Amino acid sequence: EAGVAQSPRYKIIEKRQSVAFWCNPISGHATLYWYQQILGQGPKLLIQFQNNGVVDDSQLPKDRFSAERLKGVDSTLKIQPAKLEDSAVYLCASSLLLAGSYNEQFFGPGTRLTVL
Amino acid sequence: AQTVTQSQPEMSVQEAETVTLSCTYDTSESNYYLFWYKQPPSRQMILVIRQEAYKQQNATENRFSVNFQKAAKSFSLKISDSQLGDTAMYFCAFMKQRNYGGSQGNLIFGKGTKLSVKP
Numbered sequence: 001e002a003g004v005a006q007s008p009r010y011k012i013i014e015k016r017q018s019v020a021f022w023c024n025p026i027s028g029h030a031t032l033y034w035y036q037q038i039l040g041q042g043p044k045l046l047i048q049f050q051n052n053g054v055v056d057d058s059q060l061p062k063d064r065f066s067a068e069r070l071k072g073v074d075s076t077l078k079i080q081p082a083k084l085e086d087s088a089v090y091l092c093a094s095s096l097l098l099a100g101s102y103n104e105q106f107f108g109p110g111t112r113l114t115v116l
Numbered sequence: 117a118q119t120v121t122q123s124q125p126e127m128s129v130q131e132a133e134t135v136t137l138s139c140t141y142d143t144s145e146s147n148y149y150l151f152w153y154k155q156p157p158s159r160q161m162i163l164v165i166r167q168e169a170y171k172q173q174n175a176t177e178n179r180f181s182v183n184f185q186k187a188a189k190s191f192s193l194k195i196s197d198s199q200l201g202d203t204a205m206y207f208c209a210f211m212k213q214r215n216y217g218g219s220q221g222n223l224i225f226g227k228g229t230k231l232s233v234k235p
Contacts, residue, residue: 035223042120042207042225043161056222089159102149102168105223107161 002026004108006092012114018080021111025073025094031055032069033105034077035091043091049075050097079113087115118143120210122226129198130234136183137193137229139208145169147213150184151223152193156204164206167191169213198233205230 005024013019025032030051035043046065048056051072060067064083069075079086089110095103119142129135141150152164167175167184174182179199183192195202208226 033223041227042209043223044225045222048222091159091161093161102166104163104166110159112159 004092004094004106006090006108006111008111009109010112010114012116013082015084015115016081018078019082019113020076020078021090021092021113023075023077023092023094023108025075025092026106028096029094029106030072030097031095031103032075033093033095034067034075035093037089037091037110039088046077046090082113082115084115087113089113118145118148118210118212118224120208120224120226122208122229124229125227126230126232128232128234129195131198131200133198134194134196135198135231137195137206137208137231139191139193139226141189141191141208141210143189143210143212145212149211149213150182150191151209151211152180152182153207153209153225154202154204155207155228161207165193195231200233200235203231203233 007022032049034046036046037043046060047067049069052069067077089112091110092108093105095105121140148169150167154162154164165175165177165180167182174184179196181194205228207228210224
């Protein structure tokens, strides 16, 4: 079974530029998560989708970050304009949506963003 | 709000020895899950072990076991017979359990412990 796919793996941009990350979840997984992992810290949830609807975006800096999940499958996370403090690894994860059950989150390899 | 604390930034162990990683957490929830994740240099986050808070029995997965002390809000990971491939960052994480018993939500991570296994 194919895992969570993310691209690109690495991205270097200048501050104030725009950048977009792509995630393709495991087939059949209705729930998709974007986490931000700053160097030396654990991942922090940015946004959670259930199918193509947003469940939790309370920690997403909405003045510069946006995310969408059209058709409830692939997702794109965008930063516009980027700041130095956005340098981090962006992890995508997905899980099934089975009520009353534990649904494991499976993580992708992440995209390392460096903002200069 | 829930918090997860890992007080050991780095640890090392000799191959074939046993090592214990510490984690404490704070929550007012009664029902939740606790996890240990492994993140090797490749960055892929891999689930090592899971514990449901309502279960008194400590979870085990082959060489990995936990010591879950609910009253003390402590959740340590023991790795037995350490192998070179165990070298990685290890993250302790917390997730609330939904009222209907399922899981669907925010994983709250600690800052991690860097484990080095030496030959």
